Amino acid sequence: MEGGEDDSRQGSTLVIHQTTEQLIARCIAPVKKDFLRPPPDRTTTSSAPNDKPPVLAKEKKSKRQLKRERLQDKKSTKNLCPNLAKSGDVNSCPYQVNCRFSHDIQAFKEQKLADLEGECPFLKSEGACPYGLSCRFLNTHQEGKPLSSNGLKVRCEVNGFSKDVQKLLWKNKMTFPKTDAKLKSLGLLNKSKGNAVKNKDGGDKCVQSDDNGSCAVTSELENKDDGDKHHQSDDDGSCEVPADSDSKLERFVEVIKDDDGIKRELEPDIPCPQKKRKTAENCEDEETENEVVSVDDQIVDGCCIRSEPEAGTEVITPETDLSLKSHSREKKLIDFREKLYLAPLTTVGNLPFRRVCKVLGADITCGEMAMCTNLLEGQASEWALLRRHSSEDLFGVQICGAHPDTVGRAVELIEKECTVDFIDINMGCPIDIVVNKGAGSALLTKPMRMQNVVEVASGTVDIPVTIKVRTAYFEGRNRIDSLIANFSSWGASAVTIHGRSRQQRYSKPADWDYVYQCTRKAPNNLQVVGNGDVFSFVDWNNHKTECPELATCLIARGALIKPWIFTEIKEQRHWDISSGERLNIFKDFVHFGLQHWGSDTKGVETTRRFLLEWLSYTCRYIPVGLLDVVPQRINWRPPSYHGRDDLETLMASDSAADWVRLSEMLLGKVPDGFTFAPKHKSNAYDRAENG
Structure with a gap:
């Protein structure tokens, strides 16, 4: 143990005595020496009374056992019937004794966790909370008003997943005439x-x-x-x-x-419904926030109709919510030029995080990557990735698939069921589970399949289709510059090029010279978006100066570490943001998260989990006032340092225990037995679950 302490102190001494140039050469952030400190010792077992017991490995359980426990948990008193919680009336549940949830209000109140500080996030937006008695802010509900307005979540969210659509997908009774027609025209139908x-x-x-x-x-x-x-x-x-x-x-x-x-x-069928006219009743949800797309007062037929239906059969189509869907005559091409584009980010790029980035200056947002096969199987969790907030005025969804028919059917279904401005096809995902299925960056090794995927997708829908690629699959082989001249002829409106190969992952800086080379080879009607290591307005300006043909730059990890990068680019300044201002950004995320995931106990803990995932990135940020060289580079590793106040020091910690403490400042104490390990394990510098 003593050797470990000596090594830590020796490493800290080396950082102190090295020059700024030497630190930068080793990719260590040059923090001012006054703020450096020895790294915390995590090699010894502390006996402090406040330390938590070590986390034991969880017992592995079978799927049947887990399902049985979930059903038993639903029946427990901590899970009150949603209908009963909303109305407060024991007779409001249509299932009564057959309900899967508890109807014991008194027992629920006795075991319910204490209310959190602050105001219910739904009162200002809806006037009444849809979670009623289950809300963790019940003490702020106004007396004399109903516990729930209509049982819906915040109305400014669209692209909900219809149960009717889900049942049709489950039963495999959904038709895709546009995709089938396109496949047939390309000779791919059989x-x-x-x-x-x-x-x-x-x-x-x-x-x-x-x-x-x-x-x-x-x-x-x-x-x-x-x-x-x-x-x-x-x-x-x-x-x-x-x-x-x-x-x-x-x-x-x-x-x-x-x-x-x-x-x-x-072919069992249901009648093809027509869209109702817009009235005050069915459009009041659009008036609560700024509307994303305006639609004239007209009947809109959103059904999918085959040109030559077989005798005795009817087309199977669900009733869709097209209240924000553009008429085909209103189709427009997305102009990415000079706009700040937030990349689709796995796990952390959820709707509340995108709302935070919109507040801080992002122009274009894109949902997390959704797998086409999961969408076509009707998985509600995958469809949740397509949800959109009304503040996202330019919004796209990203999908990933291995075959043209799968991608074509997915984009046809998305256009019919959702309101999006563009669909991005991921051809650069490096994750093994995706690549092994022939999707993501595996498509870079099959140019003919790439062409088929793009042609089918773009020929199936009226909205713009974009693609995202890497420089290559293997270093120096089958590079993307040989294909970029063909993307627009395939039907792509824009292409995003990540300046790394799949083999490289994130081991080296992005190759922007190659991105510039590809951009200059692209035809004029194809917008090229560069991606990789943009972490300041200086990076943004350099890329736009070196290659004016670039439409814009995609901002990914830079937004995870400091989402105010959009403000810095728009205002052309290095923002020496204080710890209090950063905490306010986290408060906004929590507020948006409670509106999205719910203000009951389950919603609070879901918000906490995604907040902790985000904090595993934000700890890499080093305040501008602490650096010897500005701006910070994205590949710099921060040394151990203390901030200008206790809160800034806490935010700089790379320990999961400190991330949990930050979450408790915003969402109250964690439940008993709570543990957290980041989904992206590389972001945690300590192995301990909670310190």
Whole structure:
């Protein structure tokens, strides 16, 4: 243990005695010597009374056991029936004794955690809290008003996922005529696969990929006699039941047997509804915040209609919320030039974080990357990534898929169900689980499949389609500059180039010279967005000066570490932000998080978890007033230092225990047994869960 202490002190001494140039050469931030301190000792076991006990490894449980525990937990007194919590009336629940939640109000109040300080986040936006008795700010609710207005979350959020759509996706009864028509025109229809879902006995379909980027799928569907049948699609869209078991699936249908014993194909259907006119009742949610897109007072048909429906069948389409959807005649191309573009960020790039960045000056926002297969399977958690706040006036969603038919069906469904300004296709994700499925940066090794994906997606929807790529998959091989001249002819409106290869990950600085080279090769009708290591207005200015052809720069990790980078770029200054101003930004995030995830106990803890994930990045920021050289570079490792006040010192800590203490300043004490480990483990410099 003593050796560890000596090494820490020796390392601190080396930092103190090295010159600024030597520190920068080693990628260590040159902090003023007056603020340096020895790194905290985490090698010894402290016996201080306030220290928490060591965290033990959790026992692994089976899925069945976890499901049983979840059902039991719902029935416990800590989970009050939502209908009962909203209204306060025991007779308000339509399920009564069959309800999965508790109806014991008294027992719920006895075990409920103490109310938090502050005001309920819903009172100003809705006038009444949709969480009622479950709200952790119940003491601020106004007496004499109903506990809940309408049971909805903040109305300024759109792109909700309809249960009707989810059921159609679960049952595999959704049609995609636009995608099928585009696939047929490109000669990919017979090679494409249908909607990616599981069969009734839970087995996954077998996907086989061709070299040209198309894919084939064999699937088993159960008929009413419990016999598994294989279906094969012809060019005209009809289905047959062949004798061999290796047939390919293009379109899913349900086979039934009539009373006379004849097998027939049936596509169950629902009527195709028309969009209601805008009235004061159905548009009051748009008046609470600034509207994203204005729509004339007219009937809008958002249904997906096949040109030649088969006899006896109707198109299966859900009723969609198109209150903010643009008319096709109002289609516009997104102009990225000179706009501040917040990158789609996994985990931390959630809706509350994007609202914070909008307040601080971001112009364009994009949702977290969503997997096409998960969207087509109707996973609510994946559709939640597409939600949009009304303050996001230029908003896109990012999707990731391996095959043209999967991506085409996903973009067609998104255009029909959501209000977005553009759809970005991720062809640069380096994560193994994505690459191993042939998606993300794996597409960089298959140019023909890239072309098919972009052509199908852009030819299926009316909104702009953009793509995001890396310089290459392997260093120096199949580089993207050989393809950039073709992107616009494929149908892409813009391309974002991350100045690193997939092999490189984040091990070296982004290669902006190569980004400039690609930008100059791009045709005039293709907007090129550069990405990589933008961390100050100086970086932004340099890239725009070196390559005026760049439309803009995408800001990713820089926004995670200091979201006020958008303010710095717009005001062209280095903001020496104080600890109090930073805390106010965290308060805004908490407020937005409670509105998004809920003000009950579950919503509070969800907000806390995402706040802690974000704090694992913000601790890398070094205040401007503490640096010998300004601005800070994104690859500089901060030495151990103390701030100008206790709060600034706490915010500089790389310990998860200090992140938890910061969260307690905003969201109250953590529950008993609470532990936290960052999802991105590389952001935690200590192994301890909570210190």
